Amino acid sequence: MKPIQYGSLFSGVGAFEEALQDLGIPYDLAFFCEVDKYATKAYCQAHDIEPERNLGDITQVDLSSLPKKLDLITYGFPCQDISVAGKGKGFEHNGEQTRSGLFYNAMDVIEATDPSIAIAENVKNLVSKKFTEEFGIVLGSLEMAGYENHWKVLNSCDYGIPQNRQRVFIVSLKGGGEPRK
Template sequence: MIKYISLFSGIGAFEKALDNIGVKYELVNYCEVDKYASKAYSLIHNVPESMNLGDITKVDETKLPTEIDLMTYGFPCQDISSAGLQKGLRNEDGSKTRSGLFFDAIRIMKHCKPRIAIAENVKNLTSKRMSGVFDTVLSELEDAGYNNYWQVLNAADYGMPQGRERVFIISIRKDIDDRSFHFPPVIPLTKCMGDYLDDNVPSSFLLSEKQLSKIEVSNFQQEKRRIQDRGGICMTLLARDYKDPKCVQIADLHYYNMDMPNRIYSPEGISPTLKTVSGGGGEVKVLKNKLYRKLTPKEYFRLMGFSDSDYQILVDNGISKSQLYKMAGNSIVVTVLENLFKQIYKPVTQSIASLKQQSLDILNNI
């Protein structure tokens, strides 16, 4: 059983991954300032909200235990992301930015001295523009007594049809690091986005006329990028998508006979300019809003590697649709973490297995 402290916990993707691969852990505390995310964490992981340390800036680290095996901290990315102002860890006046809450994680790390600490952030942290920030991150970790291994991993390389590149920093305490850690090898993708989608979703997820006209008239190329091909991989799901969730094409261009709604004509079978159909009668209309729909929050959860029951318990407890989109977009794809943890905890399980085998061999030879 590993002793684990979770910072910037969100809905707990690290915890989900540990559960999924059967690594048992004792949660010391979780730490999440957002009341909806805290409630969601407590529901998904079945722990009381009293275990939440709350705002990390107010955490008195001296009250935390020192014998910790694992600390995870997917610190805020707003000031690192290419979509923001890229202020880095500090404002011009020297105060901490939201991403600068990294320093609070370091403060806790220096006290708790976890054997292993794992950070996750946007790929932009490794960009040329952010090189000073990344150097600071790595040198702070080094000064805290850790060897650091980092790599950008794409969720699509670890079993999930979502293009989501994130940097992972694995810090191993210098006194226990045997330099055997390697990032997980890429796994060929066997699933596509369509495997995670529902066939029937409420009509409220169909695009409105306004959204459709944006796709079809103005800025087509830009809007087209929002449309996902269900046979491929989906783009990075983001917290800000709650305002405008990613869309999927749900049907090819078909023409519906309004008098006989069950008759569907494919573009190959009928000229798009034809207004009436012999035999069918009536006017043929293109029901364009039946072509695309928004992804549902449930599908966001699935594409982040969470289960339908994780999603359902949040819905049953009154978490709103926009909060659900936000939480999913803020989280980490669980299958990536499963593969990462297998690299970290594999040596332990392997050595137990080899010890068992050695004992059996000895017994067999008696």
């Protein structure tokens, strides 16, 4: 199987990468993007990746330098401002972008790299009544960029993980999943 061309945003220690490995899906990592220096170090060690592949602060990424037509981008933008335990400020507060508002920067990277598939993960509260506007922004932004979205709330305990952790996953397919010509 030919490796997929892959980009990872808000990478943490690489949970999506672990999933790809567990599923036996080979990938070539074009870049990862993580601002936390400890998570970056752990990511590089866990996945045998050079730190130079890290884009760093997503707000400072040179979009023109990114590869085009990736197969997959994964992202889990910060949830602090949409989480039940968080601040509840959404994507903007007092005219300023919140940490959760870094979704907009992820969208910039998605538009610049034009992946066939983009997969997002975030807290269940994103699909709550309180954050209807933010969830609409996420889906609408992806639709305007040419993606068909499919989403579902999943609970980790239903997949052999000894933890009750509900998350919304959004799978966005470029052009509705039609093969590229």
